[in-house]
Amino acid sequence: MNLLINKHFRTFFLTCFSFEPQDTGVGKSSIVFSIFNTPPCTVPCGNELHKFLIWDTAGQERFHSLAPMYYRGSAAAVIVYDITKLDSFQTLKKWVKELKEHGPEDIVVAIAGNKNDLGDIREVPTKEAKEFAESIAAIFIETSARNAVNVEELFQKISRQIPPLENAEVDSNESFKITRPPPASSRRCC
Numbered sequence: 603m604n605l606l607i608n609k610h611f612r613t614f615f616l617t618c619f620s621f622e623p624q625d626t627g628v629g630k631s632s633i634v635f636s637i638f639n640t641p642p643c644t645v646p647c648g649n650e651l652h653k654f655l656i657w658d659t660a661g662q663e664r665f666h667s668l669a670p671m672y673y674r675g676s677a678a679a680v681i682v683y684d685i686t687k688l689d690s691f692q693t694l695k696k697w698v699k700e701l702k703e704h705g706p707e708d709i710v711v712a713i714a715g716n717k718n719d720l721g722d723i724r725e726v727p728t729k730e731a732k733e734f735a736e737s738i739a740a741i742f743i744e745t746s747a748r749n750a751v752n753v754e755e756l757f758q759k760i761s762r763q764i765p766p767l768e769n770a771e772v773d774s775n776e777s778f779k780i781t782r783p784p785p786a787s788s789r790r791c792c
């Protein structure tokens with residue numbers, strides 16, 4: 603099979619959705635750049651090749667009113683918290699609530715506990731985070747962007763959960779589909 607025929611662009615919203623300035627720095631940008639530092643940003647999935655555009659909100663998510671611009675057009679949301687900061691995990695729960703209430707119905711939600719190389723100063727137990735993720739049917743994984751641990755696995759898990767596009771949705775003249783990106787002035791892409 604020619605992978606290019608089934609190449610789909612999916613727009614991803616990657617953020618820790620911080621409400622408070624102290625919740626920044628959980629490692630969102632590091633996760634993106636540890637896996638996608640060299641184009642193309644692709645993840646093989648079955649007979650398809652998923653090509654991802656990741657909109658790194660670069661801390662702008664603290665401006666709560668801007669967040670829907672990102673998640674409304676997204677196939678998946680990766681919510682990142684810092685395992686060494688309990689506050690970042692509490693913030694994550696607020697954003698899960700927001701996504702459930704206002705996000706796309708079929709959005710794939712993944713929870714990433716980053717900085718798991720810092721286990722000696724951990725504040726969020728793995729079990730607690732895993733159980734929370736299970737309770738909302740979200741993907742859960744602990745990562746270390748610094749050591750490139752589980753970052754690829756995170757995107758593979760997401761890729762597997764994204765339903766294939768219906769044939770009708772794939773324009774025969776185009777090899778990709780982009781869903782409602784945020785304004786050019788507020789985005790960074792891998």
Ligand SMILES: Nc1nc2c(ncn2[C@@H]2O[C@H](COP(=O)(O)OP(=O)(O)OP(=O)(O)O)[C@@H](O)[C@H]2O)c(=O)[nH]1
Binds near residue numbers: 618625660716717745
């Ligand atoms: N030990 C450790 N440090 C990390 C890891 N990931 C990121 N960092 C560090 O954490 C700091 C913040 O990382 P960023 O990737 O800028 O975090 P961010 O969430 O994108 O930050 P904002 O955009 O400001 O919200 C940097 O000093 C990174 O080097 C990790 O897995 N382990």
